[in-house]
Amino acid sequence: MKKALAILLVLCISVTNLVLPTYAAEENTSFVSNDESIEELDAALITPDMDRAISVAETYLYETALALYCYMDRPFAQHTIASIPKENENTLSTIVSKYTTVRENQKVIPYENAQIANGNLSAFYQNLELDRNRITYYGHLHEIQKITYRYFTPSYSVVSCNVDGDFAIVNLYETLDFHYSDAQLPSSIITHYYLTLLKFDGEWYIAAVESDDLFYQEFREDGFDLQKELAYVDNAYTNLDTSTVTASLTQSGKMTYTLNSTDRPYVGQNAAYYALTYSTKADDGQKIPSFKNENFKWTNESCQLFASQCVWAGLGGSNDQYSISNKLGMDATGTYEWWCTDQSYITNPYPWTSCSEFRTYINNVNASSAETGIICDTYTVPKNSNDMGSSVFSESDLLGAVLHVKGTDSALGHAVIVTEVNGMTRDKIYITYYNNCRKNVKLSSSYSASSDDKSKIFIIVPRYFRGDSTSPTQYLSADLQNVLVRGSTAVSVNLKGYSSVQTSQLKMEIYAPGSATAIQTYIVSNATEVSGTYTFNIPGLWTIRISTSPFSGINDYYFIVRILGTPETTDE
Numbered sequence: 001m002k003k004a005l006a007i008l009l010v011l012c013i014s015v016t017n018l019v020l021p022t023y024a025a026e027e028n029t030s031f032v033s034n035d036e037s038i039e040e041l042d043a044a045l046i047t048p049d050m051d052r053a054i055s056v057a058e059t060y061l062y063e064t065a066l067a068l069y070c071y072m073d074r075p076f077a078q079h080t081i082a083s084i085p086k087e088n089e090n091t092l093s094t095i096v097s098k099y100t101t102v103r104e105n106q107k108v109i110p111y112e113n114a115q116i117a118n119g120n121l122s123a124f125y126q127n128l129e130l131d132r133n134r135i136t137y138y139g140h141l142h143e144i145q146k147i148t149y150r151y152f153t154p155s156y157s158v159v160s161c162n163v164d165g166d167f168a169i170v171n172l173y174e175t176l177d178f179h180y181s182d183a184q185l186p187s188s189i190i191t192h193y194y195l196t197l198l199k200f201d202g203e204w205y206i207a208a209v210e211s212d213d214l215f216y217q218e219f220r221e222d223g224f225d226l227q228k229e230l231a232y233v234d235n236a237y238t239n240l241d242t243s244t245v246t247a248s249l250t251q252s253g254k255m256t257y258t259l260n261s262t263d264r265p266y267v268g269q270n271a272a273y274y275a276l277t278y279s280t281k282a283d284d285g286q287k288i289p290s291f292k293n294e295n296f297k298w299t300n301e302s303c304q305l306f307a308s309q310c311v312w313a314g315l316g317g318s319n320d321q322y323s324i325s326n327k328l329g330m331d332a333t334g335t336y337e338w339w340c341t342d343q344s345y346i347t348n349p350y351p352w353t354s355c356s357e358f359r360t361y362i363n364n365v366n367a368s369s370a371e372t373g374i375i376c377d378t379y380t381v382p383k384n385s386n387d388m389g390s391s392v393f394s395e396s397d398l399l400g401a402v403l404h405v406k407g408t409d410s411a412l413g414h415a416v417i418v419t420e421v422n423g424m425t426r427d428k429i430y431i432t433y434y435n436n437c438r439k440n441v442k443l444s445s446s447y448s449a450s451s452d453d454k455s456k457i458f459i460i461v462p463r464y465f466r467g468d469s470t471s472p473t474q475y476l477s478a479d480l481q482n483v484l485v486r487g488s489t490a491v492s493v494n495l496k497g498y499s500s501v502q503t504s505q506l507k508m509e510i511y512a513p514g515s516a517t518a519i520q521t522y523i524v525s526n527a528t529e530v531s532g533t534y535t536f537n538i539p540g541l542w543t544i545r546i547s548t549s550p551f552s553g554i555n556d557y558y559f560i561v562r563i564l565g566t567p568e569t570t571d572e
Contacts, residue, residue, distance in 0.1 A: 041158045050161045053168035056204045057195045058156045061174050065154045068135045069176065071143035076135070080206040081198055082128050088200070093121045095166050095198060096207070102167045109169075109194050109210055113220050116196070116208045126223075127208045133226040134215050140230055141448055144237050145427050150179040168197040168204060180442065183430060185276070185420055185482070190437040214406070214414075214436055214446070232450030236384050257375070262467030264315050264329075264475070266374075268400025271314030271462075272419040273480040275432040277562045278309070279439045289434055295324045296340060305353045306434040307402045307415040308340065311374065313559075314400050315465045316477045320558040328555060331373040333468065336364045338373060355404050355415050362460060372468050376460050383455040386444070390424035397461050398429065404458040405447045416443075474501045476546045476557035485564045490537040497530045497546035497557065505549045506530045513540030523549070539565035 046054070056079055063076035077083055081092060099119040115123035159171040176189040191213050198207040210216065215224075259265060280291045288298045293309060313319070317329035330339035338351045338361050351361035365373035377397075379389050388398065398421045406414040419440050420430035426444035438446070449455055478497040485491060497508045508530045509518035522532035536542060546557040 041160055046161070047163070049163055050168070053163065053197050053204045054158055054161050054170055054172075056197060056206065057170040057172060057193075058158075060195070060206050061156065061172075061193065062154050064131070064135050065174070065176060068138045069142055069147075069178075070149070070152060071139040077132065080128050081200070082125065084200055084205065089121065092198070092200065095200070096121045096124060098165065099167060099196075102164045102169075105164055106162055106169055111192075111194070111210050111212050111216060111220075113208065113210050116210075124207050127210075127220075128206070130216070130219060130224055131209045133224045134213075134219075137224070137226060137229055137233075138445070141233055142445065144233060145442075145444060147427070147442070147445070148181040150181055152176070152178040166199040167207075168199070170195045170197065180430075182422060182428075183420060183440065184422070185430070185440050187430070187440040188280075189439070189441060212436055218406075229450065229452075232384075232452060232455075233448060235451060236386065236449035257463065259464055260467070261473040262469070262471035264465040264467070266311075266314045266400070266462040266464055267316075267477075268314055268396065268398075268418075268462075270316075270480040271310040271400030271417060272432075273482050274313035275306070275310045275417040275419050276440065276482050277480070277560060278306070279432050279434070279437070289437070292434075293319070295319065295321050299353055301353060302434040304355045304358055304415040305340075307417055308338070308352045308358065310400070310417045311402060311462055313480065314462060315374070316475060316557075318476075318555065318557045319560055320556070323555065323558070331365075331465070333470070334372045335368075336361050336371060336373060355413055358402075358415070359404065359458070359460075365466070370468075372466055372471070375463050375466050377463060378461070379459040381457040381459060383453055384449050384451055386425045386427070386449045388424050388426060388429055388443075388457070389459060393424065393459075393461070395421040395424065398424075398459070400462075402460040402462070403431065403443070404460065406454055418443075472554075474499070474552075474554050476500075476548070476554055478544065478546055478557060478559050480559055481561045483562045483564060484536065486536060486539055490535045491563065492533055492535040493561070494531060494533045495544060495561075497544075499528045499546075499548065499554065502526060502528050503548045503552055503554070507547050507549050508532060509545045509547070510534055511543040511545065512538055513542060518545070536561070536563045539563050 060076055060079040063074040063079070066072045067074040067076055084092065097119050100117065103117050113123075113127055116127055153176070155175045155177065157173045157175070159173070161168060161170045171194055174191045174193060177186070178188070179186040191211055194210040195206055196208040196210070197204045199205075210220075278291070278293050288300060288302060292298060296305075296309060299305060309317075312329055315329055317323065323329065325341050327339045327341060331337050332339045336351075338358070340352045350357035352358075362374055362376045362378065365371050366375060366378075377392075379392065381388055398418050401418045403416045403418060404414065405416060414433070414435070416431040416433040416438075418429055419432045422428045422430075426447070426449060427442055429443040430440045431443050431446075432439050432441075443457075447455065447457065476497065476499050478495070481493060481495070484493060495508065495510075497506070499506050504526060506524050506527050506529070508522040510520040511517070512519050520532070520534055522530055524530045530546070540563060542561040542563060544559050544561060548554050
């Protein structure tokens with residue numbers, strides 16, 4: 001039942017593209033992935049009344065997506081109860097008063113708005129006002145940045161629709177598949193919605209919006225001061241003294257260093273590709289994502305957990321159960337530790353999963369000359385600064401960096417990974433993260449500069465892993481790959497594996513999804529690098545193994561190559 005609304009989008013653009021950005025479906029690579037996990041409502045179970053409610057819900061979200069991301073003037077408000085003439089408020093109040101009973105008959109909504117659950121009409125109006133404020137704010141933010149797209153395609157997957165008298169609750173996922181005009185890689189956003197609809201005079205209207213979107217999580221109870229926030233944005237983008245802001249960047253001291261034989265350099269590109277490999281717009285939006293690296297344990301708070309995995313990959317973490325269970329590529333020694341196993345890490349240590357504890361960990365490691373662990377450069381970007389540290393960073397420094405956002409100085413509470421960098425301002429930095437499923441989206445779209453303290457950003461740039469006398473001096477590694485699209489036939493890519501020392505025989509083996517037998521092997525003698533071009537013809541997760549033969553005491557290295565299928569069989 002997944003619906004893509006690109007056709008309607010092209011039609012509406014045809015009369016407005018003289019003054020608005022282009023959102024045509026050119027270069028559209030919208031696919032259905034082999035790891036699709038949303039269980040959609042069986043079309044055979046949909047009654048005509050349900051179908052009408054679902055249609056209104058999808059149309060409303062579609063119109064709001066165009067208004068919010070494409071800053072188009074769309075008539076989304078006409079689909080809400082706010083458009084019903086005021087003289088009908090008594091009738092609406094009578095209908096809404098029955099909502100408490102209706103809500104009790106529904107399954108638990110994970111992001112419930114407690115006010116509307118009480119069945120008070122004013123609470124419904126406030127809920128819709130919050131949604132209008134969200135649309136207005138982000139629409140203005142995208143417009144002032146002049147964000148445009150190569151294509152922009154919303155689609156919707158309905159999980160359930162429960163009709164109870166004059167109410168319907170539609171549980172659905174919105175997937176936005178798009179490609180910024182100035183980005184190298186495509187992007188996607190998946191958002192989980194519960195839309196409450198009310199029937200008035202035989203027609204369905206949106207009565208309330210509940211969502212896992214971070215905006216709702218932050219403002220649904222306390223409200224959102226639209227005019228204040230718009231003023232913040234305008235100030236940040238029109239009256240900012242960039243020279244002053246750049247000079248005020250808080251720098252912990254950009255380090256110079258020489259690696260010892262027991263140290264491991266950080267490869268930011270590998271961290272970024274890991275993030276892109278293990279994120280997907282075909283996820284189900286749950287706090288523990290359905291598509292994830294199954295070699296790890298997961299908790300409900302997965303943003304720093306995912307960021308730690310990406311850092312681990314950038315430091316040469318080998319993606320197999322043995323390496324993870326034995327904490328290879330992690331910090332399991334010394335006073336301060338950062339590790340994860342598939343047995344237990346929820347209570348010890350917290351740095352793997354907690355933003356604040358991860359910051360404490362890196363600060364303690366940096367402060368010690370002998371402690372093993374991740375050595376980082378750290379910087380604070382001021383709340384009203386668009387400059388992401390151009391006076392101290394290069395673009396390559398930020399690729400694969402961890403950003404802590406959304407919080408206070410002491411508790412910046414959300415971790416994201418930088419997956420693309422095309423400049424040193426927020427609108428040129430692209431991020432990927434778990435919890436609320438965002439893939440390669442502009443930092444400025446979610447975390448714009450403003451006068452709000454929560455707009456500060458704490459940048460963590462891993463440089464290397466400092467080992468000790470017990471750390472291995474010989475190891476294997478590889479160049480990780482971004483997600484690859486198979487196309488109509490197959491996709492070919494050059495794979496490379498490395499050894500830190502010359503070995504008598506270096507081997508690279510390729511395993512198809514679900515297979516325990518290598519289908520291709522590349523071998524070189526007396527070398528530190530093995531490579532080969534392989535043509536992937538089956539969608540799925542392929543395993544690449546780098547090893548020495550005969551065994552030389554160096555642990556094997558594994559990584560994943562994720563292949564998506566053709567438009568007919570996939571969906572990413």
